[in-house]
Amino acid sequence: MSLAFHTECNKGPERLDYWREMVCRHHVAVTPTFDRGADFNGHMRIDDWGPVQLSDTSFSSVEYFHGTSEIRSSAHDDFLCVLNLEGAGAFERNSEVIHYGAGDLLVYDTSQVYSLRFPTAARTISARIPRPLMTSRIPEADRQFAVHLSADRPTTQLAASVLKNAATLGRLPSESRCREMGNSLLDILCIAVKDTLGDDQVPSPAQALMLKRIKRALLEQLGDCSLDVESIAKSQGISPRTLNRMFASEGTTVMRWLWKQRLSASYRALSDGTVRQVTEAAFRFGFKDSSHYTRAFKKEYNLQPNKLVSR
Incomplete structure (x- = not known):
């Protein structure tokens, strides 16, 4: 047609x-x-x-x-x-x-x-x-x-x-x-x-260690909303292609992994009372606006983030 x-x-x-x-x-x-x-x-x-x-x-x-x-x-x-x-x-x-x-x-x-x-x-x-x-x-x-x-x-x-x-x-x-x-x-x-x-989905031992190091570094930067593939790769001294390949070995992408970590960290913070407001959770964990954060949170956990605040 x-x-x-x-x-x-x-x-x-x-x-x-x-x-x-x-x-x-x-x-x-x-x-x-x-x-x-x-x-x-x-x-x-x-x-x-x-x-x-x-x-x-x-x-x-x-x-x-x-x-x-x-x-x-x-x-x-x-x-x-x-x-x-x-x-x-x-x-x-x-x-x-x-x-x-x-x-x-x-x-x-x-x-x-x-x-x-x-x-x-x-x-x-x-x-x-x-x-x-x-x-x-x-x-x-x-x-x-x-x-x-x-x-x-x-x-x-x-x-x-x-x-x-x-x-x-x-x-x-x-x-x-x-x-x-x-x-x-x-x-x-x-x-x-x-x-x-990246064709090779199995990282070498050296790449596996580097991947762990990159993840640790990213967990310390969850609040930085400016992070992207290029800036992460540059900070680690590797090419974007190498970065993509390492995360592809785990069936994901670096930005998808970072997104899930941000949501997970915000879930914990709202649950234990470290953060008391949805807007604060959004900005603290790297989201640019609270409405987008709320949609992403609901899609990931089938739960509105404000439900955790009220518990």
């Missing part, structure tokens, strides 16, 4: 409502904020390649928010892979910001709370991938998964080329061929993800 829609057929505020409705209905449930208001322009073409849905999208500057209400309203349980062809973007979740530019890929789980910002006009190719097809190939792709694939890596370049060529074909192959090629496309993409995370 193929589908295309654009905002030119609508005028004024109607085009904003139209874009929001069509993106949510056919792509992913989000709440957009339009920098240019009624001057916003957008065009999206969607093609089905068997299990993988490819979208070629051009749009004015915009920010998309995907929160708990959007997660609940979504009919899909997917991962998204976004290739930037033009412009730059920023993906934010759990106080972590991932910046990516033209030629970069971003692969993330849509069951988490996140925002996606495009400060200038951009063009992207997106692949929507059903969860079972991703997790069967990438076991560590959990519900807080987000990985940036840099354009300077050969495997990223190959995956980006395949995505772009498939999404911009003038005429699609037959449905059966699309299904076969969609699975092959997904295999290539997952190889690029594995290459970024």
Whole structure:
């Protein structure tokens, strides 16, 4: 199936409502904020390649928010892979910001709370991938998964080329061929993800010791909301790729591990009375705002943090 829609057929505020409705209905449930208001322009073409849905999208500057209400309203349980062809973007979740530019890929789980910002006009190719097809190939792709694939890596370049060529074909192959090629496309993409995370999932003894040291250091910095993959790697004198590889050996990512430690530490602090206010817990343990912290806490423990305060 193929589908295309654009905002030119609508005028004024109607085009904003139209874009929001069509993106949510056919792509992913989000709440957009339009920098240019009624001057916003957008065009999206969607093609089905068997299990993988490819979208070629051009749009004015915009920010998309995907929160708990959007997660609940979504009919899909997917991962998204976004290739930037033009412009730059920023993906934010759990106080972590991932910046990516033209030629970069971003692969993330849509069951988490996140925002996606495009400060200038951009063009992207997106692949929507059903969860079972991703997790069967990438076991560590959990519900807080987000990985940036840099354009300077050969495997990223190959995956980006395949995505772009498939999404911009003038005429699609037959449905059966699309299904076969969609699975092959997904295999290539997952190889690029594995290459970024690190192929060797078993750390050497020296790496295991280094991993313990890194974890100890991070536990002492839980309140530092500026921590990201690059700054952590730099402070330890290693490359981001090496850092990713060491945590991938445990089926997680450094930011996912840090996020869980922050939540765990805040749970203990609220339980034993060390911290008496939810807002204090949020800021003490590295979250930038209390509302995001509350959502993350509820999702992790199925419990509102203020319930611990009142005990």
